[in-house]
Amino acid sequence: MSEYLFILPIILSILLGSISPGPSFFIVTQTAMSKSRNDAIAIALGLGVGASFFALLACIGLYIILENVPWMYVFFKILGGFYLCFLAYKIWKSSKINDIQKIEKTKVHGLFKSFLLGLFTQLTNPKTAIVFGGIFAAFLPANVPAYSYIILCILSFLVDATWYIIVAYLMSTKKAQNTYYKYKKRISIFFSGFLGLMGIKLAFNI
Template identity: 45%
Template sequence: MDIDLQTYMPTLAITGALTLGAMSPGPSFIFVARRAISLSRRHGIFTALGMGTGALVLSVVALLGLQTIFSLMPVSYSIFKIAGGCYILFLAFGIVRSARIPLQSIDATRCQDISLFPSYLLGLGTQLSNPKTAIVFASVFTTLLPQNIPTYFYIVVPICTFLSNAGWYLIVALVLSASGPRQAYLKFKQFIDYLSGSVMGGLGLKLIISR
């Protein structure tokens, strides 16, 4: 059976572009890494699945015309950008606030009290709160989608987007929850938390004040 690559090229191109976007450093990477190292591998995995679900949601919205909405109503993007920046600042504040808490205390108390579902929701919220990610999705889809979108795209593309994003963050969670990175985090926890929180806070402020 002959395979018509032209039929699958838009899906492959979109998946590849969004995977490269997910691999670029940003709040999502920092948050998944920290959950995996400071809490547990399972928390990191569920956070990664939340990131993948957020990517799936954004892909569906982009397919339905996110770029058109932002073009017709510029104020909607401004509201989205400010809300996303505030959410990232909130996450950054939480990281900085916990910088002085020893890792042993987090393991003994918080890991038992924090269920896996909140980690999933935090991953989902982090992914959806970043307007830059939404713009990347909208731009990629606008550029690479065929003029006449086949019906199956509305199923295949979101699934591929979920698999690519969740797959990357699962790798991050699995690698960084290993013994070596965990011991390094234990040794330099306060510095790493302050640095991570500062970077995330800077990204949040940039989203709020940028035009």
């Protein structure tokens, strides 16, 4: 089993990357407070699938590809940046809904749609690609033991999805949702502003 010890620093690095606040964290948090726990969990699962996809790509040389094909990295940066700006606009637009019944109606989001939101958010984040590529390039041994790639993909999904499911549970409590409804406009403006700034920074490399 000692030949599989290299997996531990990889998974620990992925966990630390997931815990660090970023677009994924704020999208799960905002969804958990404003829509429902199930929607937030669906987003978490989408993020987990995206993480396992990047893990698979990293195993086959994602870091090398991005280093040697600069335009691909630039493309994903621009795409990811504009996507974050789009999400920021949607959250900002929702801040103008003051009627409680209208807010309740927005909870009917669709679990599959939420899953796709999480998946696309993950896949359009080039920093995630670089992080996974860098981690795997640093810790993968020259001779990778059998089934390591499968194990890494599964663990990447579990680590990412589990963390955001925990966030979804914490932020979907009645207390958190009551706080959201009380300060809805301020919270939505904060989230939209944060995502918008990150999107602009990402797309234009500021």
